[in-house]
Amino acid sequence: MxxxxxxxxxxxxxxxxxxxxxxxxxxxxxxxxxxxxxxxxxxxxxxxxxxxxxxxxxxxxxxxxxxxxxxxxxxxxxxxxxxxxxxxxxxxxxxxxxxxxxxxQHTFADSSTDSKKVRGSSDIAIEGKAKSKSxxxxxxxxxxxxxxxxxxxxxxxxxxxxxxxxxxxxxxxxxxxxxxxxxxxxxxxxxxxxxxxxxxxxxxxxxxxxxxxxxxxxxxxxxxxxxxxxxxxxxxxxxxxxxxxxxxxxxxxxxxxxxxxxxxxxxxxxxxxxxxxxxxxxxxxxxxxxxxxxxxxxxxxxxxxxxxxxxxxxxxxxxxxxxxxxxxxxxxxxxxxxxxxxxATVFLVAVLSLPAFYMFIRHILCDIKFPRWLAAIFAFGLTVALVLGLDNLSMRIPTIKHLRTAFVGWDPPYESFGDSLWYTLMGVVPMLMWTQALIYSISVQILCLLGCVWLVKHRRGTIVVAYFTVIMMAATLFSITGPWREYLFGFWYTDNNRLVSAIPIAAVQTLSAGMLLVYEWFSKQIKIVGKSKLLFKYPELTVSIVALGLYMGSAPVTAVMHQLSMIYDLDEDPIVSEELVSKDEFELLNRLEREVPKQDTILGNPWYGTALAQPYSGRKVLFPHLADSNNPDAIYLARNLNRAKVDPKVCPLVRKYQAYYVLDFSGNVLWGGRDKEHRQMNYPGLNNLVPLDLATVVDQEGEARLLKLTVCQP
Structure with missing residues (x-):
């Protein structure tokens, strides 16, 4: 560094x-x-x-x-x-x-004879501009x-x-x-x-x-x-x-x-x-x-x-x-x-685009002289037909069908749709200690509703439809279980946080419109009492800066950012902070680039954070993720490396991947001590390498050690 x-x-x-x-x-x-x-x-x-x-x-x-x-x-x-x-x-x-x-210069000489014509055309242009459609x-x-x-x-x-x-x-x-x-x-x-x-x-x-x-x-x-x-x-x-x-x-x-x-x-x-x-x-x-x-x-x-x-x-x-x-x-x-x-976000965008599709069809029908009411009915019918058609098509694609039918063990946070809708509308679903931020949440949601009024007033109703569509989707997800949950929301893996995080895609627009409505109202009140100008040259800039401070400094945002700091923090209490690596392990990770040859590969139990060796050192690791590897060679080494002296299959695999180094991290494990023994079961071959005279310690920071194999050398 x-x-x-x-x-x-x-x-x-x-x-x-x-x-x-x-x-x-x-x-x-x-x-x-x-x-x-x-x-x-x-x-x-x-x-x-x-x-x-x-x-x-x-x-x-x-x-x-x-x-x-x-x-x-x-x-x-x-x-x-x-x-x-x-x-x-x-x-x-x-x-x-x-x-x-x-x-x-060419037309200046003739300007006097054509002045009436020019004035006439100018008047027509101005009149046309005044009469233009919205x-x-x-x-x-x-x-x-x-x-x-x-x-x-x-x-x-x-x-x-x-x-x-x-x-x-x-x-x-x-x-x-x-x-x-x-x-x-x-x-x-x-x-x-x-x-x-x-x-x-x-x-x-x-x-x-x-x-x-x-x-x-x-x-x-x-x-x-x-x-x-x-x-x-x-x-x-x-x-x-x-x-x-x-x-x-x-x-x-x-x-x-x-x-x-x-x-x-x-x-x-x-x-x-x-x-x-x-x-x-x-x-x-x-x-x-x-x-x-x-x-x-x-x-x-x-x-x-x-x-x-x-x-x-x-x-x-x-x-x-x-x-x-x-x-x-x-x-x-x-x-x-x-x-x-x-x-998966393509599906979300498609849903939020349905109002635009409706508007597009309605405008086309109006352009070909359909009555407005008939154009609206036809456009709505075609929109519904599009949804049903895409639904049917998606179930014919094996990957998507699997997502929409396979059971996923996510539980809804609310027992009834009414509770789910109420808390979603209040904007408190994802908040930590939301009762302490209720005033903030309700204030933001009121501005969103006022924004819906502004949008409808200015003929932007399609944005309002998109906003309430994603609200209803979230409220439904938060209250249902069973096969309908997977069928409707399998595109998102059906987890709650992924969908609640989609609400602001539409809600930001309604909130900003609500802020504009309130701003315009206050501007009129100031003018009524005789002030022709606000205190600042660009009042919307002043209001925006103040609002930004209020938003970023609000209680719910502060709580979430504190949670984020704990996720990034190198704390000494892994049970509380549920961290992958300790400070000692982190220091050792940053030294690997100098100690492990560029062509060599590092072994280690990823649940202890050893997989981080690759992004911090640029050296390859055989287990790059906490999920089980699909590589049979890697699985075999994880289970049998400490049998290298008696198992003839081990050393050829070590040489194949040039896996001559092992990270021995035994301190922190992700998500604390829960299920710790189960995770060790998948990597028994990486234990006791030094006592079995299979490796020596190359570097050590606290209890974190970098080992080099003394067997299976090229």
């Missing part, structure tokens, strides 16, 4: 933001995103994820190594493309100015009257990103700590494996199998994290923390801002300002999933979802072919990103 770890972290965060901004902004800008610059900026993080995930797969087939040099080249190409497009725009603008100047009817991007205030938005984007970074990293004793949870071990090792093999393809990964290149796992998270680790020379745990900040502090609010941009129309500046801070009002996301699991792919896919929904709603509303084609292209690109981040 560097002598200045927090400086390294800060520079890595800045570098990550700049590199991924270039990767994401370039495709949009090249395709004509200059008209709505901030909309393009808001979409850029989501596009960056999609580009990297798709490029990782393409690199595999093109046999281009997934390494630092090629990633730098990719960024350089995109940066040059942006610069070239900017130069083209400047030159083109100068040419247009010169042409306009020539035309004005922006909602003509499309979300066709109106520039609500263009973003650059100063307010840029400042808020910086405040939100820095604010969340301070909140998040303040929970860490040091920046290279890891989430000591079951899922984190897999994700850290998968990321390191992508770096080691120089291949990030989601279609060629199975680290638990004999053939590790055969299998599929949605790996957009690992693609981004491995790219950042290689680009800036970071160890995987530190890169993981940097990308965690980028996803929750940049991708999530930017995606919400893109959705609000589409919804906001002429209210964009204020609605976008409020949505940026509303992104951090709900405990369910991003805070809950930041420590529960820890579900990095879900965090990423949920953060991408609002950006994809923004493009879907744009496509459903627009009346311009060019806008529709660009939106459709963006939908396809972001669909790739969401599907490769967490495939």
């Amino acid at each position: 560097s002598a200045f770890p927090w400086l390294v972290l800060t520079l890595a965060c800045l570098g990550t933001f700049l590199y991924l901004f270039i990767i994401g902004f370039a495709p949009i800008f090249l395709l004509g995103g200059k008209k709505h610059v901030f909309f393009s900026v808001f979409l850029s993080p989501a596009v960056a994820v999609s580009v990297l995930a798709a490029w990782a797969i393409a690199s595999h087939y093109l046999k281009i190594p997934w390494n630092r040099e090629n990633l730098l080249a990719l960024g350089a190409v995109f940066a040059v493309a942006i610069i070239a497009r900017l130069i083209f725009e400047v030159v083109n603008e100068k040419r247009h100015k010169q042409n306009r100047h020539k035309v004005s 922006v909602w009817n003509t499309g979300p991007l066709e109106n520039n009257n609500g263009e973003i205030n650059a100063k307010v938005t840029a400042l808020l984007l910086a405040i939100v990103g820095i604010g969340f970074g301070l909140l998040y990293f303040s929970q860490f004793e040091r920046p290279d700590l890891f989430s000591q949870t079951y899922d984190a071990v897999f994700h850290l090792n998968q990321t390191q494996w992508f770096i080691s093999r120089q291949d990030g393809s989601s279609f060629h990964t199975n680290i638990l199998g004999t053939n590790q290149m055969k299998g599929f796992y949605p790996s957009a998270w690992h693609d981004v994290t491995s790219a950042i680790a290689m680009l800036f020379g970071l160890k995987v745990p530190l890169a993981t923390n940097v990308v965690s900040w980028w996803v929750m502090g940049i991708v999530w609010p930017f995606s919400n801002a893109a959705f609000a941009y589409v919804i906001g129309s002429d209210k964009r500046t204020k609605l976008v300002s409020f949505v940026l801070v509303a992104s951090y009002a709900f405990v369910a996301f991003p805070y809950l999933i930041a420590y529960w699991g820890v579900l990095y792919p879900t965090v990423l896919s949920y953060s991408l979802a609002p950006a994809l929904l923004a493009l879907i709603y744009t496509f459903a509303q627009t009346r311009r072919i060019r806008t529709a084609l660009l939106a459709l292209g963006g939908i396809l690109l972001l669909f790739v990103g969401v599907a490769l981040a967490q495939t």
Whole structure:
């Protein structure tokens, strides 16, 4: 670790933001995103994820190594493309100015004879503008009257990103700590494996199998994290923390801002300002999933979802072919990103897109002269038919059918649907000690309901439908059991936290609309009492900053962040904190890079944290996850290594994998002492190696030891 770890972290965060901004902004800008610059900026993080995930797969087939040099080249190409497009725009603008100047000189002599005609055409244009239909009817991007205030938005984007970074990293004793949870071990090792093999393809990964290149796992998270680790020379745990900040502090609010941009129309500046801070009002996301699991792919896919929904709603509303084609292209690109981040989230996005599908069909029918009431009936019927058709189709796909029919032992937290709906509407389902945060929760939910009023008033009812749809889904999940639970929610593995964390995808929009409604009401009251201006030049900025402080400093958020700090903390009481590694074991992990040859493999019981040797040292481990290995060779060594002198099968396997080192961690075990003996049963061959004269101690920190085999040498 560097002598200045927090400086390294800060520079890595800045570098990550700049590199991924270039990767994401370039495709949009090249395709004509200059008209709505901030909309393009808001979409850029989501596009960056999609580009990297798709490029990782393409690199595999093109046999281009997934390494630092090629990633730098990719960024350089995109940066040059942006610069070239900017130069083209400047030159083109100068040419247009010169042409306009020539035309004005040519027509000046005839201006007196044509003055009436010019005035007449001008009057017609003004009248036509005044009589134009509402922006909602003509499309979300066709109106520039609500263009973003650059100063307010840029400042808020910086405040939100820095604010969340301070909140998040303040929970860490040091920046290279890891989430000591079951899922984190897999994700850290998968990321390191992508770096080691120089291949990030989601279609060629199975680290638990004999053939590790055969299998599929949605790996957009690992693609981004491995790219950042290689680009800036970071160890995987530190890169993981940097990308965690980028996803929750940049991708999530930017995606919400893109959705609000589409919804906001002429209210964009204020609605976008409020949505940026509303992104951090709900405990369910991003805070809950930041420590529960820890579900990095879900965090990423949920953060991408609002950006994809923004493009879907744009496509459903627009009346311009060019806008529709660009939106459709963006939908396809972001669909790739969401599907490769967490495939199950595609189902969630599809459900939240149903109101947009209804609106799209209704608009088409109205355009071909259907009566409004008849168009609404037909659109509703087609939407229901679409749902039933997709339901039937999904049951014909073996993998999805298995997810929707296999029993999963998750229990609902409430006995009745009424209780579930009530607590869901109050927003207290995922909260720790929620009774102490009841006032905060109810206040936020009241703002959400007021936001629904604002949205309906401004003809954004489809967003309200999406909000109540996800509310009803969560309330149903929290109250049912049996086969219907798997059938309806098997896409999410039917666990409670994964679905409750989806509520903010829609709720952030309703909350920001509620904040806007209250803001507008107070603005009118201030004007009534004779004040023509508020205290500050940009009052929405002031309100947003205050709201951000209230949200991030609220009791439920504080409680969840404390829980997160315990997950990352290297405590001496493993029964209380349920940690994988102790401080001594952590120190030894950080020395392995110097002590184990690069080509060698490390053995160890992963339930004691030995699997972390791979992401901290870059050395291979034979057991990269706490789940049982599918590799029969690894299983055999785990059970028989200490019989190397009498079992002729052992040494050939040791030499095959060059597994000459063993980590002997016997202190902490994940989830405390529960089921400890059962976990040891799967690795009996790794015990008593020194007493049996099979290994010597190479390094030791406290009770944590690194052993080197004295048998089976090459």
